[in-house]
Amino acid sequence: MAHQSETRSLVSFAQLQRGRGKVIYWTLLTVVVIAFTLVFIGPLYWMITGALKSSPELAQTPPTLWPADPQPENYSDAWERLDLAKLLFNTFYYAVGALVFQLVLDTAAAYALSKLRPKLGNLILGMMLATLMIPAMVLIIPQYVTVIDLPILHISLIDSPFSIWLPAVANAFNIFLLKRFFDSIPEDLMSAARMDGAGSMRTLWSIVLPISRPILGVVSIFAVTAVWKDFLWPKLVMPSPETRTISVGIYAFSGGTPQNVVVAAAVIAAIPTIVFFLIFQRSIMSGLTAGGLKE
Amino acid sequence: MAIATVPGAGIDVGSQAPAPVDPRRARRNRRLKDNLTGYAFLIGAVICFAFFSWYPMVRGVVMSFQRTRAGETTWVGWDNYERIINDPSFWTAWQNTLYFTVLALVAGYAIPFFLAVLLNEFRHAKGYLRILIYLPVMLPPASALFLFKYLAYDPSDAGLFNSILKGLGLPTSQWMQSTDMTMPAMVLASTWMNMGGAVLIYLASLQNIPGELYEAAELDGAGLWRRITNVTIPQTKLILSLMAMLQVVATMQLFIEPLILANGAGSEDSATSVVYLIYQHGFFQNDLNGAAALGVIMLVALIGFSAVYARLNAQQD
Numbered sequence: 001m002a003h004q005s006e007t008r009s010l011v012s013f014a015q016l017q018r019g020r021g022k023v024i025y026w027t028l029l030t031v032v033v034i035a036f037t038l039v040f041i042g043p044l045y046w047m048i049t050g051a052l053k054s055s056p057e058l059a060q061t062p063p064t065l066w067p068a069d070p071q072p073e074n075y076s077d078a079w080e081r082l083d084l085a086k087l088l089f090n091t092f093y094y095a096v097g098a099l100v101f102q103l104v105l106d107t108a109a110a111y112a113l114s115k116l117r118p119k120l121g122n123l124i125l126g127m128m129l130a131t132l133m134i135p136a137m138v139l140i141i142p143q144y145v146t147v148i149d150l151p152i153l154h155i156s157l158i159d160s161p162f163s164i165w166l167p168a169v170a171n172a173f174n175i176f177l178l179k180r181f182f183d184s185i186p187e188d189l190m191s192a193a194r195m196d197g198a199g200s201m202r203t204l205w206s207i208v209l210p211i212s213r214p215i216l217g218v219v220s221i222f223a224v225t226a227v228w229k230d231f232l233w234p235k236l237v238m239p240s241p242e243t244r245t246i247s248v249g250i251y252a253f254s255g256g257t258p259q260n261v262v263v264a265a266a267v268i269a270a271i272p273t274i275v276f277f278l279i280f281q282r283s284i285m286s287g288l289t290a291g292g293l294k295e
Numbered sequence: 296m297a298i299a300t301v302p303g304a305g306i307d308v309g310s311q312a313p314a315p316v317d318p319r320r321a322r323r324n325r326r327l328k329d330n331l332t333g334y335a336f337l338i339g340a341v342i343c344f345a346f347f348s349w350y351p352m353v354r355g356v357v358m359s360f361q362r363t364r365a366g367e368t369t370w371v372g373w374d375n376y377e378r379i380i381n382d383p384s385f386w387t388a389w390q391n392t393l394y395f396t397v398l399a400l401v402a403g404y405a406i407p408f409f410l411a412v413l414l415n416e417f418r419h420a421k422g423y424l425r426i427l428i429y430l431p432v433m434l435p436p437a438s439a440l441f442l443f444k445y446l447a448y449d450p451s452d453a454g455l456f457n458s459i460l461k462g463l464g465l466p467t468s469q470w471m472q473s474t475d476m477t478m479p480a481m482v483l484a485s486t487w488m489n490m491g492g493a494v495l496i497y498l499a500s501l502q503n504i505p506g507e508l509y510e511a512a513e514l515d516g517a518g519l520w521r522r523i524t525n526v527t528i529p530q531t532k533l534i535l536s537l538m539a540m541l542q543v544v545a546t547m548q549l550f551i552e553p554l555i556l557a558n559g560a561g562s563e564d565s566a567t568s569v570v571y572l573i574y575q576h577g578f579f580q581n582d583l584n585g586a587a588a589l590g591v592i593m594l595v596a597l598i599g600f601s602a603v604y605a606r607l608n609a610q611q612d
Contacts (some may be wrong), residue, residue, distance in 0.1 A: 002486035007455050008506040008509055008510065009415050009501070009502075009506070009509065010412065010415070010416055010508070010509060010519065010523065010526075011416055011505070011519070012510075012513070012529060016416075016418070016421040019402060019607070028413075029417055029419060029420065032413065032414075032424065032604065033420055033423070033424065034426055036427045037427065039425040039487075040428060040429065040430055040431060041430075043319075043431075043442055043446075043447070043455075043487075044430075044573075046442070046444065046446055046447075046455055046524065047442045050442075050445075050446045058453065059451065059454055060454040060460045061451065061453045061458070062461070062462075063451070063453050063454075063458050074304055077358055084336050102337070103341070105339035105340045105343065108339060108340070109336060109339070109340035109341070111336055112333040112334070112335075112336035112337045116329050116330075116336060117329075118329070118330040118331075118333030118334050118337070119330055121333065121337075121484055122361070124337060126549065127344070127349065128340075128344055128522070129314075131348045131349070131352075133598065133601070134348075134352060135545075135547070135548050135575070135593070135594070135597055136394070136548070137352050137548040137550060137570045137590075137593075138457065138590045138591075138594045138597070139348075139352065139590070139591070140356060140570075140574075140577075141355065141358070141573065141577050141583055141590050142350075142351035142352070142353045142354040142358060142587045142590070144577070144583075145351075145358065146347065146350060146351050146354060147344060147347075147356065147582060149596060150346065150421045151346070151350060165346040166343050166347060167343070167348075168344065169339070169340055169343035169344075169347075170340070170343045170346075170347045170348040172344075175340065191602065200329075200332045200336070201559060202586075203550040204336075206567075217574060221313050222580065225433065228435060229434075229435050229436060231435075231436060231437055231551050232551070232574070233547065235417055236440045236578070243591060246435070246439070247435045247436070247437035248437075249554065250437055250438070250556075251437055251439065253312060254555075257312065259445045263441060263445055263446065265439070266437070266438035266439075266441040266442060267511065269435050269437070269438045270434050270435060270439075273433045273435060273597055274430070274434070276433070277426075277430065277433040278426075281426055281429075283590055284429070284433075285425060285429060285495055288492060288495050289577035290419070292559065
């Protein structure tokens with residue numbers, strides 16, 4: 001964590017503060033800051049301004065650094081032609097729904113596995129964790145077949161948001177993170193609540209959840225970004241133009257749409273995630289490392 | 296909801312209670328009740344796992360030995376496997392996927408570690424640099440890939456990369472239209488999009504290295520390079536080897552890069568990946584069973600790889 005900057009790393013602090021060390025340090029830092037800005041912001045700048053160029057200007061050699069004749073109508077064109085308002089709303093709706101389902105069902109499950117510990121709890125946990133070994137893409141075909149015709153119920157979830165929400169709940173990584181956090185809540189606190197006559201639901205609601213806010217934040221962020229970034233699964237289960245997510249919609253339109261309009265749509269699709277990241281960057285980045293390894 | 300039994304009581308209460316409660320039975324009752332509540336809390340997630348994880352795993356294997364045609368399903372033994380292995384793109388897809396994995400491992404493994412070591416030395420602009428490196432990870436991959444496809448990998452000199460290469464006096468490239476450059480170009484895009492996560496994870500583990508170790512190494516006269524090889528790498532070995540495995544498993548599932556950058560197969564099949572072949576068979580050749588068989592082959596390959604890797608790692612220690 002950042003507050004430990006006093007502990008030394010590879011090169012000692014003192015060495016960086018005088019003479020040659022200081023010069024090298026500042027040169028390197030400047031080079032890295034400039035290089036990172038070019039490599040990571042540069043493409044975004046290129047994308048935003050590229051979408052402002054006219055088609056002939058986009059094909060011009062050498063490319064212009066700043067659009068000679070900015071065409072903001074590319075953005076409005078993309079907005080209308082691809083019905084981006086609809087696509088953005090769909091994606092937002094699926095993301096929020098997935099978040100709610102995961103928070104309710106995964107938290108309940110992790111609480112049961114950590115604190116109520118029913119007899120078969122360890123077996124169930126083991127079977128959940130085993131799914132972490134299976135790469136997602138390998139299951140895509142049987143999952144799709146399942147969603148077309150759900151066993152026992154014989155209903156199809158195609159074009160229904162449940163085909164995104166329910167599979168999102170089957171996320172062993174979330175349950176693992178939540179359970180590990182709940183495990184660290186002292187047993188004394190739980191038995192004190194029980195002595196006061198609080199039932200399991202009450203204990204979860206007024207004791208466990210308030211303490212667990214940080215981990216709930218991490219799980220929420222993962223839940224929302226996963227839906228926003230996902231491509232193949234929503235492409236398969238949400239095929240209609242009315243139900244598509246934004247990424248799938250842009251892909252579907254990319255064939256018959258001018259490049260600058262597609263790029264404008266891609267910029268619009270990226271804005272919500274960038275804003276989301278800048279607001280929550282602290283929790284996102286600490287969650288990534290506290291949570292261990294995913295992606 | 297309230298359970299008012301007092302565990303361990305019984306001697307003084309016994310005479311007053313109309314029907315004396317056996318403490319053991321009370322405990323058993325409470326245990327039963329806890330069990331039931333436990334299952335009630337679990338049921339939602341268990342149903343989701345059952346339908347969308349556990350059942351599909353079994354279904355995938357079963358499907359791979361069946362053939363469904365005109366609504367009729369029959370057992371066909373190894374037919375699906377035979378058909379998929381005889382697909383002209385089968386070996387190309389594996390070759391491409393492995394090539395991508397190896398290239399991505401070189402770029403996406405060495406570079407993030409190097410960057411993490413470097414960033415860990417900085418006392419300034421830390422937050423800024425971290426935000427920058429993680430920014431691409433947050434972009435929807437489809438957005439980022441259209442940026443690469445239309446603006447960076449434009450094969451004419453109007454493209455970003457070609458104009459930079461030209462500016463530096465280097466030869467330009469056809470990028471996705473050249474069979475040789477297809478894979479490196481996909482690796483470049485994929486590394487740009489994904490490496491932020493790895494850098495942050497490495498950074499966190501670098502921060503856990505006790506400063507005294509570097510101090511001691513320095514007193515022993517170890518230079519910068521020796522300190523990296525003798526302190527930094529051994530101290531982060533566990534996370535390094537775990538990340539290598541996770542990265543291989545992740546990059547073997549290559550799909551969206553070929554789909555968007557190369558319209559799927561790319562020129563002369565140079566971009567076809569195994570997952571793209573699964574997608575192709577399942578949704579364009581009306582061959583969900585063949586696709587399921589390829590899924591099983593891939594699963595066996597990846598689990599086999601993970602097992603061998605874990606074994607080798609364990610032997611080393």
